[in-house]
Amino acid sequence: MAPHAAASGGTPATPAGIDKGGSAGSSDARHNGRGPVAHSAVNGRRRLKRVAIIGGGSAGIVQAQQLHHLSHAADSEVAFERTIYERRPKLGAGLWMCDQEPGECIIRWDEHGRGWPTSGPSEGKGEGEEDRRWPIGAMYEGLRTNIPCDLMSYRDYPFRPRDVSGAFPSRSEVEEYLIRFAADCEESGALGGDIRLNTAVTKLRRLRGPAHDDGQEGEGSTWQIESLDLEAGVRSVDEYDCVVIANGRCNVPSLPPIPGLWNFTSPNANAHRTNKPSRKLLHSxxxxxxxxxxxCKRVVIVGNSSSGMDVARELRGYIVRSEAEILGGGKEEWIQQVKRGEGPEVINSIEDLAKPPAMDYDPLDEHSPAWSKGIKVVPRIRRVEKDGTLLLEDETRLEDVDAIVFATGFNVSYEFVDYSEEPFGRYPLVPALPKREIVGGQEEEKALQRARCEAAQGHDAPPHTASLSPWSTPCAPGPANLDDWLLLYSPDDSLGILGLPTGVVPFVFTHAQARYIASYWAGKARKLPALSRSLAMNDPERWKSRISKDVEEGERDESGVRGNQGPMPLVFGSPSDFDYVDALLEHIDGAGHDPTAQGGEQNRASTTAGELPADAAQAERYWRETTEANLREGREEWYRVKGWRRARRKENKTLRRLTLGY
Known part of the structure; x- marks a missing residue:
């Protein structure tokens, strides 16, 4: 089954899913060389736009697919030429590739005392040898998704039953699904003829700004991309009319700004640990x-979102992956070790003790399983003393901690953006972290300065390695200067970014974003309205909100840009993510409301009636029966989110606990 070509402006989808024709003007029009080309040329009756897609993972391939579909709509006046840049050796997999040998987690400290996790050489590589071509991948073998595969699938491109072991597929099963999707797209010509694997984008710059006075948004800009072929070592320079950044947001692991954190693994602190292993400090x-x-006898895990609870659960001896999926094996050995009381004490340090894990059992709940209740929950770390002792917010001191695992997410960063050049100098895509925030406040800043002064006397101070800083461009928890939909660059809407929000069903979400961008640049979607910034991203009402023209104009600067200094919040959650998708589609010609739906049919609940299952066997049967029934409802096209998806989202936690046990 190939990815579908959904209706646009009333044009029906082809049964096979993708138009088998080449790009507009035949394949000879595709630019497969390495030099600049002319832009917005007229190809027959269609204007030709060249689009660069940075990233060939789950977001990048659907962007290329949607640009292809809009090019081939019967009434299209624009033809898109696509170039995909991907650092990895294959399309589709992206962050779902397994990085089984990530190397040692090395923390580098900047001049403010903030730590930045980076990878040391992988096995078989010496220090200084060329090794890692892309950022550390957080996926490991056997990792299970926390949403069912029917819910996470692209529109009208379901997981095949024979390809998954159950409702919650493994990492490898998701990777194969994405590779199959990319292969189907490529076979049908939907990805275009210029796919550059093993190629890193080294610089993105704008040569010419937009010309909005002609009434057509997203027109008139010229972007230049410098890239490096990582295999051949060849550098290239190309020009484009539009650019989509689709390289994800899991490239720069984030550590919180904890004063004295560098002390935890310092030589002075470890010198007192006779007959004990050196401490570990790493990101999840x-x-x-x-x-x-x-x-280890005592391990502290910072953060209680999905990654943090995955690590805590396995350390407590509850492991759902198979023996073969664990690096080096030893699943049963570890479980028995924990049962004998020989495993490490697992301590979970969290921001708010009143907020239990959103996706897992609450260790503080007496009704939780024994493995969960065995996790000790403590407040966040205030500072780390010179001997490596952790001082918590409630003044508790944690001594003899052997390892700290930070499950604290990732920062947004675009290393190929030069912030000394406009428009990024005035309107950066990522805000710089404020210095005071990095060191944790005025009191800690003074202490940090004293520590630096004492360093000459042999005392512990931040091992300043700013010259080795892995990030030469800003990193922050969220972006800056995007529109209120976190989609288009406010100063120039010929630049788009896919897949930034968290707490969403990712493939469905980015699929809709890609559809909007392609439609907008093809002149088949309306400009997205300005929203009320007083409403949070996780508030469904945000996507229905509007502000007056007077308020909107008042928020623009002298250049007419309604920017946002950021960092813009990214956490959505349910039902805000699906309400976002519905609202987004309403601005696309021919999308949104399903004209064939009777009354509320398109938003009804899951097809199968009855109560939710009571055990694992019933859960598996219930999932398969409802999945088959939901597929019989027909194609989703580009209409509002189907009711079965919303119903599955609501019952997700129940199904997961019955199926996986957490």
Whole structure:
């Protein structure tokens, strides 16, 4: 089954899913060389636009697919030529590729005392040898999704039953799904003829700004991309009319600004640990197996979102992946070790003790399983003393901690953007982190300055390695200067960014974003309205809100740009993510409301009636029966989110606990 070509402006989809024709003007029009080309040329009756897509993972391939579909709509006046840049050796997989040997997690400290996790050489590589071509991948073998595969699938491109082991597929099953989707797209010509694998974008710059006075948004800009072929070492320069950044947001692991954190692994602190292993300090992106902590007696995990609870659960001996999926094996050995009381004490340090894990059992709930209740929950870390002791917010002191695992997410960063050049100098895509925030406040800043002064006397101070800083461009929890929909660059809407929000069903979400961008640049979608910034991203009412023209104009600067200094919040959640998708589609010609739906049919609940299942066997049967019934409802096209998806989202936690046990 190939990805579908959904209706646009009333044009029906082809049964096979993708138009088998080449790009407009035949394949000879595709630019497969490495030099600049002319832009917005007229190809027959269609204007030709060249689009660069940075990233060939789950977001990048659907963007190319949607640009192809809009090019081939019967009434299209624009033909898109697509170039996909992907650092990895294959399309589709993206962050779902398994990075089984990530190397050692090395923390580098900047001049403000903030730590930045980076990868040391992988096995077989020496220090200084060329090694990692793309950022650390957080996926490990056997990792299970936390949403069912029918819910997470692209529109009208379901997981095949024979390809998944159950409702919640493994990492490898998701990777194969994405590779199959990319292969189907490529076979049908939907990805275009210029796919550059093993190629890193090294610089994005704007040569010419937009010309909005002609009434057509997204027109008139010229973008230049410099890239490097990582295999051949060849550098190239190309020009484009539009650019989509689709390289994800899991490239720069984030550590919170904890004063003295550098003390935890300092030589002076470890010198007092006689007959004990050196302490470990790492980000959860480096976690692969519980056996890495076999010599630890006390492990602190910072954060209780999905990654943090995944690590805590396995350290407590509840492991759902198979023996073969664990690096080095030893699943049963670890489980028995924990049962004998020989596993490490697992401590979870969180921001708010009143907020239990959103996706897992609450260790503080007496009704939770024994493995969950065995996790000790404590407040966040205030500072780390010189001997490596952790001082918590409630003044508790945690001594003899052997490892800290930070499950604290990722920062947004675009290393190929030069912020010394306009428009990024005035309107950066990512805000710089304020210095005071980095060191944790005025009191800690003074202490940090004293520590630096004492360093000459042999005392511990931040091991300043700013010259080795891995991030030469800003990193922050969220972006800046995007529109209120976190989609288009406010100063120039010929630049778009896919897939930034968290707490969403990702493939469905980015699929709709890609559809809007392609439609907008093809002149088949209306400009997205300005929204009320007083409403949070996780408030469904935000996507229905509007502000007056007077208010909107008052928020623009002298250049007419309604920017946002950021960092813009990214956390959505349910039902805000699906309400966003519905609202987005309403601005696309021919999308949104399904004219064939009777009354509320398109938003009804899951087809199968009855109560939710009571055990794992019933849950599996219920999931398969409802999945088959939902598929019989027909194609989703580009109408509002189907009711079965909303129903599945609501019952997700129940199904997951019955199926996986957490």
């Amino acid at each position: 992106a480096w976690y692969r197996t519980p056996h890495s902590f076999s010599s």
